[in-house]
Amino acid sequence: MASTLPLAIVTGGARGIGRGIAERFARDSFEVIVLDRDGDAAAKAATEIGASARAAGLDLLDREGIAAFVERERPVSALVNNAGIFDERGFFDLSIEDFRRMYDVNLIALFALSQATARRMERGAKIVNIASRAFLGARNHAHYVASKAAVVGLTRAMAMELAAKGILVNAVAPGLIDTPLLHALTPERMAAQLALQPTGKAGRPQDIANAVSFLANPAMDFITGQVLLVDGGKSLGGGMGI
Numbered sequence: 001m002a003s004t005l006p007l008a009i010v011t012g013g014a015r016g017i018g019r020g021i022a023e024r025f026a027r028d029s030f031e032v033i034v035l036d037r038d039g040d041a042a043a044k045a046a047t048e049i050g051a052s053a054r055a056a057g058l059d060l061l062d063r064e065g066i067a068a069f070v071e072r073e074r075p076v077s078a079l080v081n082n083a084g085i086f087d088e089r090g091f092f093d094l095s096i097e098d099f100r101r102m103y104d105v106n107l108i109a110l111f112a113l114s115q116a117t118a119r120r121m122e123r124g125a126k127i128v129n130i131a132s133r134a135f136l137g138a139r140n141h142a143h144y145v146a147s148k149a150a151v152v153g154l155t156r157a158m159a160m161e162l163a164a165k166g167i168l169v170n171a172v173a174p175g176l177i178d179t180p181l182l183h184a185l186t187p188e189r190m191a192a193q194l195a196l197q198p199t200g201k202a203g204r205p206q207d208i209a210n211a212v213s214f215l216a217n218p219a220m221d222f223i224t225g226q227v228l229l230v231d232g233g234k235s236l237g238g239g240m241g242i
């Protein structure tokens with residue numbers, strides 16, 4: 001039987017932060033679609049999450065596949081644009097192709113899915129974009145930093161235009177979160193990252209899910225265009241003394 005629960009989509013929901021958000025949405029009484037380019041992992045995650053979850057094996061770079069998927073579904077109450085890629089490369093080693101690949105997934109796919117989904121959203125719907133604390137600046141991944149700063153700008157622009165349709169749009173900017181994405185960091189870089197954390201530890205996917213749950217809650221009605229840093233205090237700066 002078709003679900004009557006409000007519908008949520010979590011992109012990149014098969015693992016890491018997205019998986020944590022999908023689990024939380026199931027507990028928050030959403031029907032949740034775990035969308036991921038790894039269809040098998042998405043199916044496994046949906047089965048483990050339970051009856052209110054189902055999987056969509058889709059690559060967000062497949063524009064036609066995404067358009068057909070959005071048309072097939074009922075209106076979405078909460079869209080979480082979480083899927084993203086990351087790699088480490090010094091400024092002088094970056095190619096135009098590295099930049100394009102990063103922007104294609106982290107920014108343009110997010111825009112395209114948001115546009116298609118928002119066309120059919122009803123008043124009170126929410127969009128939450130997963131940016132990164134890195135939008136403030138970071139070494140060795142200028143293409144990632146720029147893509148996430150662009151996500152922040154897009155979030156603010158979407159919030160202004162979609163307010164007229166009663167859709168609220170916010171971003172969550174995670175700091176260091178323990179997921180497979182961090183496998184791109186060498187052990188030395190990981191240790192250096194942890195040393196910058198006032199709280200001395202990496203966060204967990206649940207820490208991000210808590211923030212997303214708050215921003216996607218049907219009762220939340222007056223916050224839009226904001227960026228919530230969930231980073232264990234890293235954005236406060238690591239300076240000691242004056």
Ligand SMILES: NC(=O)c1ccc[n+]([C@@H]2O[C@H](COP(=O)([O-])OP(=O)(O)OC[C@H]3O[C@@H](n4cnc5c(N)ncnc54)[C@H](O)[C@@H]3O)[C@@H](O)[C@H]2O)c1
Nearest residue numbers: 012016017036037059060083084132174176177179180181
């Ligand atoms: N882990 C961190 O420390 C951290 C920090 C800041 C921001 N973030 C952001 O949080 C989000 C999730 O990160 P994570 O650590 O869980 O990453 P992850 O690599 O563990 O998971 C990302 C998921 O997205 C999926 N995905 C990637 N490209 C896709 C595409 N084109 N179409 C469909 N699915 C795709 C992957 O298959 C994977 O399941 C990303 O946007 C990332 O930039 C993570």
